[in-house]
Amino acid sequence: MIEAKNISKHFEDLDALKNVDIHVNKGSIYGLVGSNGAGKTTLIKTLVGVYKQDKGEVFIDGEEVFENTELKSRVIFIPDALYFFSQYSIKNMAKFYKRIYESWNNERYEKLKEAFNIDENKKVHRLSKGMQRQVAFWLALSAMPDVLILDEPLDGLDPVMRQKVKNLIIQDVAEREMTVLISSHNLRELEDLCDHIGILHKGSLILEKELDDLKSDIHKIQVAFKGEISDEILQNVNVLYEEQRGSIRLIIVRGKKENILNQINKYNPVILDILPLTLEEIFIYEMGDVGYEIKNIIF
Numbered sequence: 001m002i003e004a005k006n007i008s009k010h011f012e013d014l015d016a017l018k019n020v021d022i023h024v025n026k027g028s029i030y031g032l033v034g035s036n037g038a039g040k041t042t043l044i045k046t047l048v049g050v051y052k053q054d055k056g057e058v059f060i061d062g063e064e065v066f067e068n069t070e071l072k073s074r075v076i077f078i079p080d081a082l083y084f085f086s087q088y089s090i091k092n093m094a095k096f097y098k099r100i101y102e103s104w105n106n107e108r109y110e111k112l113k114e115a116f117n118i119d120e121n122k123k124v125h126r127l128s129k130g131m132q133r134q135v136a137f138w139l140a141l142s143a144m145p146d147v148l149i150l151d152e153p154l155d156g157l158d159p160v161m162r163q164k165v166k167n168l169i170i171q172d173v174a175e176r177e178m179t180v181l182i183s184s185h186n187l188r189e190l191e192d193l194c195d196h197i198g199i200l201h202k203g204s205l206i207l208e209k210e211l212d213d214l215k216s217d218i219h220k221i222q223v224a225f226k227g228e229i230s231d232e233i234l235q236n237v238n239v240l241y242e243e244q245r246g247s248i249r250l251i252i253v254r255g256k257k258e259n260i261l262n263q264i265n266k267y268n269p270v271i272l273d274i275l276p277l278t279l280e281e282i283f284i285y286e287m288g289d290v291g292y293e294i295k296n297i298i299f
Helices: 040-047 090-100 106-116 129-142 159-176 187-193 211-217 257-265 279-289
Strands: 002-011 014-024 029-034 055-060 075-078 147-151 179-183 196-201 204-210 218-224 238-245 248-254 271-275
Touching: 002 040, 014 040, 014 055, 014 196, 014 204, 029 040, 029 159, 029 187, 040 055, 040 147, 040 179, 075 129, 090 129, 106 129, 106 159, 129 159, 159 179, 159 187, 179 187, 187 279, 196 211, 196 279, 204 211, 211 218, 211 279, 218 257, 218 279, 238 279, 257 271
Parallel strands: 029 179, 029 196, 075 147, 147 179
Antiparallel strands: 002 014, 002 055, 196 204, 218 248, 218 271, 238 248
16 A cells, blocks of 8 residues: 655755655555646655655655665666666666566566567667557566556557556556556546545645545536526536536536536426536536636637
8 A cells, every 4th residue: 555644845945845745555556647747757756655744644655765785675766767788789678677576477478479460679768658658567567566556557558558558557556466556547448547646736735535425426417498597497406517508508517416416407498418527527526616628729
């Protein structure tokens, strides 16, 4: 389990993290999303012990992370900007990982060689960006980590390889209870993978929920009435967004679905539909609720 308690991190004139609490359960896949500059990468680097927090505590499996070499041998971090030793081949990198990670599994490495189908004698720095990303996953998953932390992990991979990597991650979570934290702007992919979501904004975690709970708390409703209906229909409803499309009113609301429907049904709608919401839509409306919203722009 990953747990951060009241952590803050300051860089010169920037408060990158402000009293952040985060909880990632063992064997879960946690998606970290947020606006640009929200502090996601700073948070991740603090969780893995690259940075030391200025305030608060960071634990993995109950142990403090910073300068904990033994613990870090069970944790792998794949950053957005990959780094490999200059002139090293994939085979050389595998030998290095084997020395660093006691849990290295050579049988797994050989099986994944077939999955990724890259010549292990090739120099990593001469490979394309997407192939370097594949090598990073090949090595990381061969090390059999207890915790895998990823920053924009699927960037540069083609659709087939993206699905293959996602399947490999899900397999390790299911079979070994590997714990995964993923930061990504691709909310569609997070929706496929994650069971928990955290939203970071301006250095603060504004929301942390199971994905199913998050979806059950926000609803997209389209409704229409025979005649004009005053805005009192929504007086007891927490509206995040509202739009009129001809005779149809589209509203995004937060709250219990039964209470919202009971409120609207008092006015005898001729159309009342609950539409599915994507994680991307939830993110947009949640961020609009804290002042980070989409504006209408005319070019």
